[in-house]
Amino acid sequence: MSSDGIALCTDELSLKIINFMVKMPSLLEALEQKYGESSTDSEGSEEEEGISISIFVPQKPPRLSVPSLLVLNDCNIASAGDKQALVDKCAGVEELDLANNKLQHWPEVFCILKQMPQLKFVNLSFNQLSSPLKETKILEDVQWRNLRNLVMNSTQVPWENIQQILNHLPCLEELHLSLNEYNHVNLCSESCKCREHNGCGDNNCEASEFECRCPKVDYKKNHKHDGIKKVHFTGNPISKWSEICKIGYAFPSLEYLVVASCPIKSLDVENEDDEFEGNPNLARSESECESGEQRDSAHDSFRKLKFLNINSTNISAWDDIERLSKFPVLQCLRMQGCCLWESHEYTEHERRQLLIARLPNVEMLNGGGKIGEDEREDAERAFIRYYMDKPESDRPDRYFDLVTRHGKLDPLVNVDLRPEKRVKVTFTCGNNSEIRPVDVYRTVNDLKIKLEGFAGFSASNMRLFYVDQELRDHQGPEEMRYPHKRLYSYNIRSGDEIIIDYKIKIKREKV
Structure with a gap:
């Protein structure tokens, strides 16, 4: 037996002892705890269990049928079990949650996984799978051609393992790698060998990165996972966009990215390394692209990306929004909770308008409905007016593009729709008439008290x-019956008239 075989047997034996x-x-x-043993497995067990009553049980009762969606999370599972029994029970499983x-x-x-050839979805999240994956016979000539979705969140799975796993998943479309503490991306087949010599097995160990002497990897020429269209990469401590770009190079058909x-x-x-000029040890890691060609842009590796989620990142400059506008087919963007909004300089409505105006390619923003033509035009006009009063040096290129489209706009007139506070009204009592200023925020009762001396x-x-000057000939005077009603509710304007009459006199005439 080879040394690898002996080591594998030793590992399996140790695992069985630990599990025991x-x-x-x-x-x-x-599976047996959740779904029970099959009827063939339980034959002859009545005497052992002391069961004295025999009942008829169908050959395959519903409870003993393993469903195509198999959920066994939080069951302390550490090993597979008997292979043949797994084949008999799980050959039809299509979705597996472990x-x-x-x-x-x-x-x-x-x-x-080998005993479930029909698998389309596998969730391995929150299992500690950080151990290196060595080439074993179990992976020889194995291809999971039905598997479309693989979830490995918070597993600390090393990049080298991911690469080997992807080589056996030719039809994979969606990959989840969130919360794995990655501080760099290394999805090419070449892996760094320096860690083995340094005695460091940590995939994110920075000590070995500074001493790496391996050939640099050209991510632009090493992608081969064309089937993957969705990647979830939430909560990993990566601060450089060039590292995120490597995901795009590794998966050139990528349409959906969550970071x-x-x-x-x-x-x-292009300029993200400027901050490291003073410290050459931090200038580059072994995982960074060094193809000898200048990186074109932030979107160079995302030619097919339609959806991008950059919520709760440290992006703090409008220049980055301009870069997002250059993504060729980007349609949906989520950008909430970013440092750009911490200043509270903008209302939520203004923020949305400024984003829409800068992103002519984006059709849906922060999960809202599709941006209509009217909303986009309003946003672009608001954008022009926002920057027209600022110095020309502060105006972005997008401002001049929009001025070319909409022309130079006049500033919006500040219209105050509140009622005029004081108006001049003609007061008439019998044969006496007098023009007086009136505070329209007074109540009818306050006005009566103020008119006692005049009346x-x-x-x-x-x-x-109350007599409206414009409706004098079309409708008669309107009695101001309600003492607590404010005068502005009558739409009183300068030039109107208020007639004062004596209540008792009216009553006597009626009698």
Whole structure:
């Protein structure tokens, strides 16, 4: 037996001993606990279990049928179990959820997956799968051609492992690598060998990066995973956009990318290394692209990207929004909780308008509905007016593009729609008439009290009639009946008339 075979047997034996000591079930045991044993497995067990009553059980009751969607998360599963029994039970499983278990060894994971050839979806999240994946016979000539979606969030799976796994998933379309503590991206087949010599097995160990002497990888020429269209990369501590660009180079058909909650500072890939000029040790890692060609732009590797989520990043400059506008087919953008909005300089409405005006290619913003033509035109006009009063040096290129389209706009007139506070009204009482200024925010009762001296009788005996100067010939005077109603509610304007009458006198005439 080869040394690799002996090592593998030793690992398997150690794993079985550990599982026995801590009572961690295998996948097969977890299945039997959840769905029960098959009728063939339980034959002859009545005497052992002391069961004295015999009942008829259908050959394949519903409870014993393993569903095509198999959920076994948080079951402390650490191993596969008997292979043939897994084949018999799980050959038809199409979706497998093994999140939050105790899987640590890749041979056990592949042993599970190999018995389920129909798999379309696999979730391995929150299993500690950081151990290196060595070439084993279990992966020889194995291709999971039905698998479309692989989730490995918070597994700390090394990049070298990901590369080997992807080589056996030719039809994979969606890949989840969130919360894996990645500080760089290395999705090419060439892997750094310096860690082995340095004795460091940590995929993110920075100590070995500074001493790396391996040939640099050209990400522009090493992509071969054309089927992958969606990548979720949330919550990884990567601050350089050039590292994110490597995902685009590795997956040239990428249409959907989520890099939310990553501390990305800028989309400027050409000048992002300027901050490291004073410290040559931090200038470059072994994972960075050094093809000898100048990187073209932030969107160079995202020629087919339609959806981008950069929520809760450290992007803080409008220049990065201009770079987003250059993405060739970007249609949907999510950009909330970024440092750009921490100044509170803009209202939510102004923020949306400024984004829409700068992003002519984006059709949906922050999960809202499709941006209509009217909303876009309003946003572009608001954008012109926002920058027209600023110095020319502060105006972005987009301003001049929009001026060419809409022309130079006049400033908006500041229209105050509040009622005029004081108006001049003609007051008439009998044969006496006088023009007086009136505060329209007074109530009818306040006005009556103020007119007692002019009328010559008390407010309690007073009736007021409002006459609109423009409607004088079409409708009669309107009695101001409600004492607590404010005068502006009558739309009183300068030039109108208020007639004062004596309440008792009217009553006597009626009698």
